[in-house]
Amino acid sequence: MSGSPACELCDSPIPEHRESQFCSDGCRSVAGTLPADDAPEAAAEAVAEAGTTSAFFAVEGMHSATCEAYLEAVARGIDGVVDADASYVTESVRVDCDGDPRPSA
Missing domain, CATH: 3.30.70.100 (Alpha-Beta Plaits)
Incomplete structure (x- = not known):
């Protein structure tokens, strides 16, 4: 394991150049549309x-x-x-x- 932080949504590693809790803009967008209780x-x-x-x-x-x-x-x-x-x-x-x-x- 590389020790990279994991995406809040899909658990994929977050690329080093991203300053976000998500691995991609797609995951960030999807996270914004899901209700909080829809894990x-x-x-x-x-x-x-x-x-x-x-x-x-x-x-x-x-x-x-x-x-x-x-x-x-x-x-x-x-x-x-x-x-x-x-x-x-x-x-x-x-x-x-x-x-x-x-x-x-």
Whole structure:
């Protein structure tokens, strides 16, 4: 281990030239959008409620639990979304919605 400080969000080493608690501008930006109580470790399996519909989306490029937490937080902030569960392992997001998840034309 190099002894470099770790990013507050993804635990990657912070490059020596950065004077920040984050390894990149991307991590700093994501950290600013996540609610304080939405830590990656706090992600819980949710059960879809009766009367909801689940939609599954492929998302390329996820590489950490932080990506999961970010996508879940963004999805849950959308009206009509009951819950969301992202997985960087399967590169997918399940979104549980009230009624039909397809947008109307």
